[in-house]
Amino acid sequence: MYEKPILIIGAGPTGLTLAIDLARRGIAFRLLEAAETPFQGSRGKGIQPRTLEVFEDLGVIDQILAAGAPYPKFRLHLGPLSLRAGSLGSSKPPTEAMPYPNLWMVPQSRTEEILRERLRQLGHQVEFGMALTKLEQDDHAVHATLSNGEIVDADYLVGCDGGHSAVRKSLGLKLEGEAIDEEPSLVADVEIKGLDRRDWHIWPSLKGGAIGLCPLPNTQLFQLMAKAASIGDNIEQVVLKATRQRIERIAWRSIYQPSVRMVNRYRVGRVFLAGDAAHVHPPSGGQGLNTGVQDAYNLGWKLAHVVSGGPSSLLDTYESERLPIAAAVLGLSKHLHQTRSIKRGDATKQLALHYRTSPLSSGDPLGTLHPGDRMPDRRIGDTRLFERMRGPQATELQLIDGPRILIRPDGYIASIRHNESTEYAGMPIQHIRCTTIPSLD
Structure with a gap:
């Protein structure tokens, strides 16, 4: 039996953010990840201005900026015509009040790598290949059984383990909401050597459905997005037909159902949910990863203070502050997905999100x-x-x-x-x- 004050399940951006915040406060924890190896895809590639401010506080902003780039402009391919359009991201200059005014693109795997390195600098690391198999709690502790048979007693446990969260299922909570597309979508990272990397290429009128290819910064890869049914197992053929260039390799692929779903509770006793374990977003608007990171940023200082002897009532404010924000952000994500607009207002930057009605204000x-x-x-x-x-x-x-x-x-x-x-x-x-x-x- 291994005892730690806090157990974090899931080592994506949300779990890593929470771990870094606890580590710099000198709080004991373990960070467990069911997967055997780190995530390798680009999935959540958009980092919003508020999250960039969080990353500055956590000590990784220079690495994040060096690893990424502004969002490219769209290039629409319509038969023989090729038209350049706007970009998802703004190009506003920094101001004294707003040092990071624009959306920044970094492949999610690179963001996670940067956060893991920061965690190592603070003397901690992810324990890969460690899944949660059983979860119980009482008034004094959380009792977690792991896939290696180990039983861990912790003061608190935080589920940061994604849309298929084992923690959420153990609590009997459901992601309530709806699918917002009738069919699944495909996202993949592909290498195409002959395609211009200055633009985000869109073919909106292909037979079988639109596809997009977005160049990923500091790589040779493009992120491919398409309807799963229209592309099937023929990624190479569909891309060749659209671009007249061959795919050199497929580095990663995933199929997902665009949905807006969330739980109705962020906390059950000594167990908390954060990130995709609590709310699932479509990729439009770049809100999912950012909302998860900010969940962790809200919870980290509160957990640290309570386990150090602060009032336990502080933890009640996590759900009351973050649940309404998740609901509002899900509504924004749904709207952006359904309208398919390339225009992004200031709401997506998450700088105006607030806790005005909180008892802490x-x-x-x-x-x-x-x-x-x-x-x-x-x-x-x-x-x-x-x-x-x-x-x-x-x-x-x-x-x-x-x-x-x-x-x-x-x-x-x-x-x-x-x-x-x-x-x-x-x-x-x-x-x-x-x-x-x-x-x-």
Whole structure:
């Protein structure tokens, strides 16, 4: 029997984010992955601006930016015609308040590799080939049986194990919702040497159904998307007919049913769900991976504080804060999938998501700032606020002769008030003085 305060099931982006957040706070945990080897596909390739801010806080932003690229423009192929259209991503310049304003493309396998390396730097690693086979809990602990026969007792367990989550099934929870396409879709990573890599190629009018080929940055691969029924086992022939170029190799492929589904609970006792274990998105809008990472980012500091002696009531806010956001994001994903529009508004960037109704938010608005909102970046002397906030602590921004802005460890405004805060939910606070009110602009 092996005892750890926290057991994380699933080592995709959600589980890795949670593990990194716990590791940098000195919290004991184990991160288990049922698969024998790391994931090798591009699946969740779109990283939204808010997630880029999370990755900066976790210490991986330079690697993520180096591994990726902006989204390319679309090139529509209509018979003999070839027309260039817009891009899914914007091309806005960074501002003081918004250092990462645009959608960034990184193949999911590369994102996971970067997160695993960060976890190794913090002295931890993924345990591959370790599946959950049985889950029980009582008032004092979670009892998990693993595929090697080991029994693990943990204070808490977090299921980050995807759409087919063993944790979710053990809890008796279901993903409620609907399929939003009548037939499954195929996604694959393919190498095509003669195809122009500057654009995302779309053939909307092919007999049998449209296909798309998106160049993946820092690789020789394209991500192929098509209806599974129309392409069948004939990927090479369909691509050859469309592009007049041969596929050199197929690096990865998967079939999925576009759906919008979610659970009605994020927590059952000492067990939590995060990422695709709690909500399943179609790929349109690039919301799935990002929502999962932000689930973990919300939960990590709360779990760490509670196992270190903080009030257990803090954990109740995970479901109350994240479940409504998942529901809203699923509605956005459904809309984008059904309209097939290449236009993406600011809602997809996830910068405006907030916790205004949370019991952890208090006080009155100050200019454009509101308790529960994401705190914008700004210059603080010769550095940036985000750089000063980096790490596990809460932060209070003290305006000269004015109110104080208390910022949670996950970068959201906890309160705006005039009296000084000495602690937040029992955790220490770093104090920073500044002269002007930060702005969202």
